[in-house]
Amino acid sequence: MRVSLEQAIAELKKGEVVAIPTETVYGLAADATNDTALKKIFTTKQRPADHPLIVHISDISQVTDWATDFPEIAVKLAKAFWPGALTLVLPAKSHVSRVVRGDEPTVALRVPNHPLALTLLKQGSLSVAAPSANLFTQLSPTTAAHVEAGLGEAIPVLDGGACNVGIESTIVSVATDGQWQLLRPGMISEAEIVKVAGLPQRVNITSLEQKETQLTPKVPGQHALHYSPRTPLSLFKDRQALLAACNALQNTNKSCAALLIGTGAAPDCKVITLPSQPEKVAEQLYSALHALDAMKVSRLLVELPPASAEWMAVLDRLTRAGHQ
Numbered sequence: 001m002r003v004s005l006e007q008a009i010a011e012l013k014k015g016e017v018v019a020i021p022t023e024t025v026y027g028l029a030a031d032a033t034n035d036t037a038l039k040k041i042f043t044t045k046q047r048p049a050d051h052p053l054i055v056h057i058s059d060i061s062q063v064t065d066w067a068t069d070f071p072e073i074a075v076k077l078a079k080a081f082w083p084g085a086l087t088l089v090l091p092a093k094s095h096v097s098r099v100v101r102g103d104e105p106t107v108a109l110r111v112p113n114h115p116l117a118l119t120l121l122k123q124g125s126l127s128v129a130a131p132s133a134n135l136f137t138q139l140s141p142t143t144a145a146h147v148e149a150g151l152g153e154a155i156p157v158l159d160g161g162a163c164n165v166g167i168e169s170t171i172v173s174v175a176t177d178g179q180w181q182l183l184r185p186g187m188i189s190e191a192e193i194v195k196v197a198g199l200p201q202r203v204n205i206t207s208l209e210q211k212e213t214q215l216t217p218k219v220p221g222q223h224a225l226h227y228s229p230r231t232p233l234s235l236f237k238d239r240q241a242l243l244a245a246c247n248a249l250q251n252t253n254k255s256c257a258a259l260l261i262g263t264g265a266a267p268d269c270k271v272i273t274l275p276s277q278p279e280k281v282a283e284q285l286y287s288a289l290h291a292l293d294a295m296k297v298s299r300l301l302v303e304l305p306p307a308s309a310e311w312m313a314v315l316d317r318l319t320r321a322g323h324q
């Protein structure tokens, strides 16, 4: 159900959830200071309660309402990238709801770069917690129609058009000692963060070691089965292998559809081709996966981009989509 800006603000103030546009993906928003409202996010998404939420604020000056400490490096990052697709995880003030924090001692904050989202936050004097507006483990929505397809027509949606970044924000945690860590790759790259922070991230611990030692902050909600279409999906590092897989499926009377990146030979099935620039692929990625999913074929064949730094965030989302 599409709602106006005024209706969206009124619903949020009443303690209801509203899907709102951001430049990354649509978020399922609730008043970040209202536990009853926050709990509705978890029931609507069917998301486990230990998964913390990102609090969306309208201005850098509000960070200290939520965080006990705003280390110099975090200030630099916020000044460089906000409003924008960067989430900062900082030590939380004690009043910050445990529902938002998922029982972590930290809180995740972001100033989104979307005119409607910013107007909603400012005009309503609101801070909203908002995970992506999709069912837990499903594909994130980048249009109002995706939200309705995933969560149902009854969800109030503020339609702000298609998201122009297209994948979720880069998440960086900054500790009180000023050390930082990349918790989730996004279109703001690690190299850009190093440049602004002026130092590399704290030792790169693999997720297995992380699990065993708990030396670093947990990254809740980052488990492999995330961002998945409903159709089984296979990933291919090269086009020839994808063409061969398409032939093999069709020889056994199974239908397939393919997602290709850039030019080259096309398989003999339904195809969506994305351009070869990382920003364009990110912008169109979830829309393409939603469209492929709707084709109701037996298997999706997805071409992976090169494993270089500029493709890190897209590779991350595709790898998760392909993990089943």
Ligand code: TXA
Binding pocket: 022, 024, 025, 026, 027, 028, 051, 052, 053, 054, 087, 089, 101, 104, 106, 107, 108, 110, 112, 130, 131, 132, 133, 167, 168, 169, 170, 171, 183, 217, 218, 219, 220, 221, 222
């Ligand atoms: O672009 C985005 O970040 C979108 C838009 C709506 O802002 N939001 C989004 O939210 O992707 P969600 O809930 O799908 O992912 C948020 C992730 C969680 O999975 C978790 O890994 C991390 O943020 N997170 C949140 N609070 C955290 C905390 N206190 N410590 C560590 N990670 C946290």
Ligand code: MG
Binding pocket: 131, 132, 140
């Ligand atoms: Mg999500």
